[in-house]
Amino acid sequence: MLDQAFEALKTYDWGADRNQLLPIEEAVITTRDDAAARQALEARIAALLAADVSRDAKDFACRMLMIIGSAAAVPALAALLPEHDESHMARYALERIPADEAARALREALPKASGPLKVGIIGSLGVRRDTASVPALAASLADSDAAVARAAATALGNIGTPEAAKALAASRSTNADVKLAATDARLACADSLLAAGKKSEALVLYKSLAGEDQPKHVRLAGTRGMLACAGKAQ
Amino acid sequence: MHDDQSRTQYEDHGRIRPEHRGPSRREFLKTAGAAIAVPYVITSSALGNEERPPASDRIVMAGIGIGNMGRGDCESFLGRGDVQYVAASDVRKGARDWAKARVDKHYQNGDCQTYNDFREILARGDIDAVHIATPDHWHAIMVIEACRQGKDVYCQKPETRTLREGPLMIAAARRYARVVSGGSQRVLEDYRDTVNKCWAGELGTIKSINVNVGPLSQLCNLPAEATPPEIDWELWLGPAPWAPYNKARCDGNFSTAGNSWRSYIDYSGGGMTDWGAHHFGGATFAVDVRELQPREIEYHDEKEGKFLTYKYPNGLLLTHNRPQTGNLQVEGTPGEEIAAKAVPSYKGDGGIYGDFIECVKTREKPFRDIELAVNTVAVSxxxxxxxxxxxxxxWDAARQEFPGxxxxxxFLDRARREPWVL
Amino acid sequence: MMKRRIAIALAIFTSWACVGTLRFPAFGEDDAPATAEASAEPDSELLRMVLDLVGDKDKDLRALGFEQVRTEVKGPAATREIAAQLRKLAPEAQIGLLGALADRGDPAAMGEVFLLLETSRDETVRAAAIAVIGVLGNVAHLGTLLQRLSATSEAERDAARQSLVRLRGDDVSAQIALCMELTDYRAAARVQMIEILAERRAQGEVPQILPKALNEDPAVRAAAIKALGALASAEHLPGLVQVVLHAAPGADRESAEKCVAQVCSRVADAENRAKPLLAAIEVLSPDKQVLLLPTLGRVGGVAALPIIEAALTDSDAQRREAGLRAICNWPDAAVAPRLLELAQNASQSDEARALALAALVRVAPLPDKRPDSERLALVKQVMALCTRDADREQVIKRVRAIRTIETLRFLVPYMDQPRFAQQACESLVELAHHRGLREPNKEEFDRVLDRVIATSQDAAVVERAGRYKKGQTWVRPK
Structure with a gap:
C-alpha cells in the first residue's frame, strides 16, 4: 500500500484522488515508535523534493515533513527556499522542525533571498524565536524593501530579547508601515522583558511610547506597560 | 475612491499606499460642522438625522469579508442608530458591490467606500471599529493588524486557525486596550436552559459535560478551474498554501462536506472548529470553565468509536463525541445544593452586536471577549x-505548549505564505 | 436561634421602614479581612497612577485605571482611597468605577458606595451602586436592598432584585423568608421575595414558601407554586398534595399538578418517580385520593400504572373519569397501546375518546427509546384515527419531533391539502433546520423546500426554506 502511494505521488497533481496518499499519512503517525521505519519514511518523502514531480506532490511531501522531518530532511527542504513556487512549503516544514539545522538553513538562506521570499524566511525565524538571527534581522530593518523591514520588525518583536529591543530602538525608518510594526515590536519586547524580570529596561521602552507624540492607542499601550511596571515587585 | 481604483495587485500587498490614510475621525468631526465641501465619509444626511445620536457619538464602522456571515453582521451593525457604517472590503467584486448597494440604500446616499485589500480599511484614521467575517485563516492577521491600527474588532468565530494565534490576538487586544469580541451568538443564546440550570446550582457540582460535533477538516486537492476575474485569488489565499482556484475550495456555504472552504484544513478546522466554537463555547460557559483551558486531552479508541476526554485544572471533564451521550449533556451531583451564581450576559441592547457596541462605548470587556473565544477554539x-x-x-496553558x-x-502553528507574517 | 433570626428580620424591616433616615452600616472590623495582604500598604506609585487614571476625562484612560482597580493595588487601604474618588467623578465614570470596585471584591469600598447611593441624583448611578452592594454586601445590607425593591426608579428596582439574588451569606435566604412574614408587605413585595428565593435556589426555605401556595392572593399563590416546582423535593410532597387539593379546578389546579410532576421528575430512579407521591397520597381519604389521580398520571412510571388501570375499570364513574384524565396526562408513550384502545373503544363516551386521541397525538412522536420508525408508525396510526381537522393539524405539527427523511415523506402530501398546507410547510422547515438530516438528503430536501417556498404564506417560513437550501443557518428568535 505504501509503495503504491509513493508511486501515485509521481503523477499526483491537483484533481487527483487524495485517498491514494492515505497510506503515507497513516505511516507518518504509525511509525512513531519505530525509529528505523520513520527514518526510512522521512528519507523517502524528502527524496521527492528533488524529483521531477508536481508542485502539488512536493506540497504534500512538505506537509508530511512538517510532522516527521528531522535534521536529515533539512538539506532537501533548504534547497527549495529560493524557489518562488516552493519556498513557502519548505518553510511549512522547516519552521516546525525543532532541529537546530532547520533554523540554520533559514538563517543561511536569508542573505541570498529578496522580496517576498525574504519576508517569508524572516517571518519563520521570528516564529522560531531564533536569537542567533537578531544581527541579520537588525540589518534587515533598514532594507529598502519596506515589506522586508516590516517583517524584520515583527520577527524581532517575537524574539523579544534585550538585543532585539536594542535593534528596534535603532530603527530610523520613515515608512509608516515599518514604523507601525516597529512600534508594536518594541511593545512586544517590553512585555517580554517585563515578564523576564527586567523591569527597568521594559519601563524605558514603555515610557518612550507613552508620550503625546504617539497615536492614542500606542499611548494607551505605553501607559498600560508603565502601570504593569509599577505593579511589579522588584 | 472608486472601487476599481482601490484594487491592489499582489505585488503591493506588503505596503499600504499612503494616500489611503484618511484623517482621524476626531479631526474630521472637528471641522465637519464648518465644512462646505462634501464630507470625506460622514455625510451631511448622517449628521442631520435627529432620531440618531449625533455623528460625533456614533461608532464609525467598516466590514471585512462580506460573505454569508459578513452580510448578516453588516446588516446587524447597519441597523443600529449608534453606528455609522462607512466602508467594506472583500476580495470578490460581487461582495463589494452588494455591500455598497446595501449601505448606500440604507443611508440614502452614495458614500460607502469599498476596497479589495482590507489593509486600506485598517489604515483609515476615521474608522473606530471593524467586523471581520473572512475565512478563518485570515482572522489572526486581520485582528492583530486592526488592533495595531487602533481599531476595535468584532471577529466571527472560529476566531483562530492555530493555537499560536490565540495568545497573539489576546496580547494585541490587551496591549492597545482594544475591545475585541468573538462572534458566536449561540454561546449565550442556544443553550440557555443548560446554562441557567448549571449556574443556578440546580445540578449541584458539575462533574462533566459532553459535546457532539464534527467533522475534522481535510486536505484539499480539488482540480484547477479558471479563476474568475471577479476574485483576487492571491489575496483570498493570503497566508494559506498556494493552490489553484476551484469554486468548491472557496465557497462560503456552511457545509463541511467538501464543497466549501469550511471543509479544508488550510482555511478551517471543519465542523470541529466551525460548530465547535458554538458547542464548546456553550459547554464551557454552562459549566463555567470558559476562563480556563484543559490540561490534559485523553484520546479513546474504543469499540463504540473514537472520542476525547478533556480534563480541566479544576477537575471538570469535557468529553467530545462520547458514545451514547447527548450534546451538552451534563453530569451533575444529584441532591447536592450549591449556591446560585449570576449568569453573565450581554451589555447594552441588541444581542451580541449590541454588547460589542456598548463595550466600544464604555471600554468594558464584551461577553465574548477575545480571551474567552480563544479558550473555546483552543479546545477544538x-x-x-x-x-x-x-x-x-x-497541555500547559500558561506556556501554551505540550510539555516535553x-x-x-x-502542530501549534503553521508557516504563513509570504508576504504574511505573524 | 429562631428568636435571633426574627430579631434580625425585624431590624431589617425597621431599617427599611425608616426611609430618609437610613443609617449606613458600620464599616470596620466586620468588613476588613484580617489577612496579611489586606493590611499591607498600597504601592504608592501605582496607586497614584491609578487614582489619576480613574479621574481622567478620557474614557480610554479611565478604562486602564479600572482594569488596575479590578486586580491590582492590593489591600483595603488602597480600596478606600480608590473608592473615595467616586464622589469626585462624573456619573459615567462613577458607574465605571463602581463596576471595577465590584469586580475587585473588597468590602472596604462599601462606605463610599453607600454614600453615593444616598447622594447621587442620577438613577443609573444609584442602580450601579445597588449592584455593587449585591456583590460586596452581606445580610446586614438586606434592609437597604429590600427597600430599593419598591424604589420609583425601574433601574433601581431591577438592580435591587438582582442584588438580592446575588447577595452572599448563609443567613440571607432565611432572612428574606422571614421578612416575607412581616405584615406590612404588600402582596407584590411577597411575590418578588418568593421569586428571589427561587432564583437563589433557597431549598432550605421551602417550608416557609409552602404556606404561600395556599395564600389568598392569586399572585402570591402562583409565585409560590412556581418556586416550589423549582425548589421542593420528594420530602415536601405531603405538603404539595395539599396545594393541589386546595387549588380550584382549571388553570390553578393544573399549575399545582405540574409543580408536583416537576418535583417528582427530579427523583433519580425514573421508573419509581411516583413512589414518594403514592406514599403522600395513601394516607389521604379515598375521595381526596381520587382528586389526585390526574396528578399521579402526570408523574407516570410503573408504580403508578396499576393504580390508574384499576381506576379506569372502577365501577365508580368519578373514579373512572379521574383515571381517564390520569392516563391522558401520562408523560411518555408507555401507555400508547392503552390510549389507542380507549380512543377506538366505542363503549367510551365521545369526550373520553377525544381525550385519549389528544393524548396520543401528544405522546406518539415524543423522543424516547423507541426507534424512529416505530414512533412514526404510531403517528400514522393516530392520524388514521383522527376525525377532526384540528387533531390532524396537531399531528402534522408534532411529527416534526421525529427527525427522519420518512417524516418528510409523510408530511409532503399534506402540502397539497389547503387545510393543512401551511402547517405542513412549517413542520417541513423545522425538519430542514437540522443539518444532520438535511445535508445527507439535500436533493430531496431542496425539492421539498422549493415547494414550501411556493406554498407557504408565512414570510418567515419562506425565508427559512431559502436559507436552508443555500446551506445557511437560521437563528430562532427568543
Whole structure:
C-alpha cells in the first residue's frame, strides 16, 4: 500500500484522488515508535523534493515533513527556499522542525533571498524565536524593501530579547508601515522583558511610547506597560 | 475612491499606499460642522438625522469579508442608530458591490467606500471599529493588524486557525486596550436552559459535560478551474498554501462536506472548529470553565468509536463525541445544593452586536471577549491534534505548549505564505 | 436561634421602614479581612497612577485605571482611597468605577458606595451602586436592598432584585423568608421575595414558601407554586398534595399538578418517580385520593400504572373519569397501546375518546427509546384515527419531533391539502433546520423546500426554506 502511494505521488497533481496518499499519512503517525521505519519514511518523502514531480506532490511531501522531518530532511527542504513556487512549503516544514539545522538553513538562506521570499524566511525565524538571527534581522530593518523591514520588525518583536529591543530602538525608518510594526515590536519586547524580570529596561521602552507624540492607542499601550511596571515587585 | 481604483495587485500587498490614510475621525468631526465641501465619509444626511445620536457619538464602522456571515453582521451593525457604517472590503467584486448597494440604500446616499485589500480599511484614521467575517485563516492577521491600527474588532468565530494565534490576538487586544469580541451568538443564546440550570446550582457540582460535533477538516486537492476575474485569488489565499482556484475550495456555504472552504484544513478546522466554537463555547460557559483551558486531552479508541476526554485544572471533564451521550449533556451531583451564581450576559441592547457596541462605548470587556473565544477554539484545536496524532496529550496553558512533547508542539502553528507574517 | 433570626428580620424591616433616615452600616472590623495582604500598604506609585487614571476625562484612560482597580493595588487601604474618588467623578465614570470596585471584591469600598447611593441624583448611578452592594454586601445590607425593591426608579428596582439574588451569606435566604412574614408587605413585595428565593435556589426555605401556595392572593399563590416546582423535593410532597387539593379546578389546579410532576421528575430512579407521591397520597381519604389521580398520571412510571388501570375499570364513574384524565396526562408513550384502545373503544363516551386521541397525538412522536420508525408508525396510526381537522393539524405539527427523511415523506402530501398546507410547510422547515438530516438528503430536501417556498404564506417560513437550501443557518428568535 505504501509503495503504491509513493508511486501515485509521481503523477499526483491537483484533481487527483487524495485517498491514494492515505497510506503515507497513516505511516507518518504509525511509525512513531519505530525509529528505523520513520527514518526510512522521512528519507523517502524528502527524496521527492528533488524529483521531477508536481508542485502539488512536493506540497504534500512538505506537509508530511512538517510532522516527521528531522535534521536529515533539512538539506532537501533548504534547497527549495529560493524557489518562488516552493519556498513557502519548505518553510511549512522547516519552521516546525525543532532541529537546530532547520533554523540554520533559514538563517543561511536569508542573505541570498529578496522580496517576498525574504519576508517569508524572516517571518519563520521570528516564529522560531531564533536569537542567533537578531544581527541579520537588525540589518534587515533598514532594507529598502519596506515589506522586508516590516517583517524584520515583527520577527524581532517575537524574539523579544534585550538585543532585539536594542535593534528596534535603532530603527530610523520613515515608512509608516515599518514604523507601525516597529512600534508594536518594541511593545512586544517590553512585555517580554517585563515578564523576564527586567523591569527597568521594559519601563524605558514603555515610557518612550507613552508620550503625546504617539497615536492614542500606542499611548494607551505605553501607559498600560508603565502601570504593569509599577505593579511589579522588584 | 472608486472601487476599481482601490484594487491592489499582489505585488503591493506588503505596503499600504499612503494616500489611503484618511484623517482621524476626531479631526474630521472637528471641522465637519464648518465644512462646505462634501464630507470625506460622514455625510451631511448622517449628521442631520435627529432620531440618531449625533455623528460625533456614533461608532464609525467598516466590514471585512462580506460573505454569508459578513452580510448578516453588516446588516446587524447597519441597523443600529449608534453606528455609522462607512466602508467594506472583500476580495470578490460581487461582495463589494452588494455591500455598497446595501449601505448606500440604507443611508440614502452614495458614500460607502469599498476596497479589495482590507489593509486600506485598517489604515483609515476615521474608522473606530471593524467586523471581520473572512475565512478563518485570515482572522489572526486581520485582528492583530486592526488592533495595531487602533481599531476595535468584532471577529466571527472560529476566531483562530492555530493555537499560536490565540495568545497573539489576546496580547494585541490587551496591549492597545482594544475591545475585541468573538462572534458566536449561540454561546449565550442556544443553550440557555443548560446554562441557567448549571449556574443556578440546580445540578449541584458539575462533574462533566459532553459535546457532539464534527467533522475534522481535510486536505484539499480539488482540480484547477479558471479563476474568475471577479476574485483576487492571491489575496483570498493570503497566508494559506498556494493552490489553484476551484469554486468548491472557496465557497462560503456552511457545509463541511467538501464543497466549501469550511471543509479544508488550510482555511478551517471543519465542523470541529466551525460548530465547535458554538458547542464548546456553550459547554464551557454552562459549566463555567470558559476562563480556563484543559490540561490534559485523553484520546479513546474504543469499540463504540473514537472520542476525547478533556480534563480541566479544576477537575471538570469535557468529553467530545462520547458514545451514547447527548450534546451538552451534563453530569451533575444529584441532591447536592450549591449556591446560585449570576449568569453573565450581554451589555447594552441588541444581542451580541449590541454588547460589542456598548463595550466600544464604555471600554468594558464584551461577553465574548477575545480571551474567552480563544479558550473555546483552543479546545477544538487541541482535540484535532489528539485525533491527528491518535493519542493523548498534556497541555500547559500558561506556556501554551505540550510539555516535553516535540511531536505535538509542531502542530501549534503553521508557516504563513509570504508576504504574511505573524 | 429562631428568636435571633426574627430579631434580625425585624431590624431589617425597621431599617427599611425608616426611609430618609437610613443609617449606613458600620464599616470596620466586620468588613476588613484580617489577612496579611489586606493590611499591607498600597504601592504608592501605582496607586497614584491609578487614582489619576480613574479621574481622567478620557474614557480610554479611565478604562486602564479600572482594569488596575479590578486586580491590582492590593489591600483595603488602597480600596478606600480608590473608592473615595467616586464622589469626585462624573456619573459615567462613577458607574465605571463602581463596576471595577465590584469586580475587585473588597468590602472596604462599601462606605463610599453607600454614600453615593444616598447622594447621587442620577438613577443609573444609584442602580450601579445597588449592584455593587449585591456583590460586596452581606445580610446586614438586606434592609437597604429590600427597600430599593419598591424604589420609583425601574433601574433601581431591577438592580435591587438582582442584588438580592446575588447577595452572599448563609443567613440571607432565611432572612428574606422571614421578612416575607412581616405584615406590612404588600402582596407584590411577597411575590418578588418568593421569586428571589427561587432564583437563589433557597431549598432550605421551602417550608416557609409552602404556606404561600395556599395564600389568598392569586399572585402570591402562583409565585409560590412556581418556586416550589423549582425548589421542593420528594420530602415536601405531603405538603404539595395539599396545594393541589386546595387549588380550584382549571388553570390553578393544573399549575399545582405540574409543580408536583416537576418535583417528582427530579427523583433519580425514573421508573419509581411516583413512589414518594403514592406514599403522600395513601394516607389521604379515598375521595381526596381520587382528586389526585390526574396528578399521579402526570408523574407516570410503573408504580403508578396499576393504580390508574384499576381506576379506569372502577365501577365508580368519578373514579373512572379521574383515571381517564390520569392516563391522558401520562408523560411518555408507555401507555400508547392503552390510549389507542380507549380512543377506538366505542363503549367510551365521545369526550373520553377525544381525550385519549389528544393524548396520543401528544405522546406518539415524543423522543424516547423507541426507534424512529416505530414512533412514526404510531403517528400514522393516530392520524388514521383522527376525525377532526384540528387533531390532524396537531399531528402534522408534532411529527416534526421525529427527525427522519420518512417524516418528510409523510408530511409532503399534506402540502397539497389547503387545510393543512401551511402547517405542513412549517413542520417541513423545522425538519430542514437540522443539518444532520438535511445535508445527507439535500436533493430531496431542496425539492421539498422549493415547494414550501411556493406554498407557504408565512414570510418567515419562506425565508427559512431559502436559507436552508443555500446551506445557511437560521437563528430562532427568543
Amino acid at each position: 484545536h487541541l482535540g484535532i491534534i489528539a485525533y491527528e496524532l491518535q493519542r493523548s496529550l498534556k 512533547d516535540a511531536e505535538a508542539n509542531r
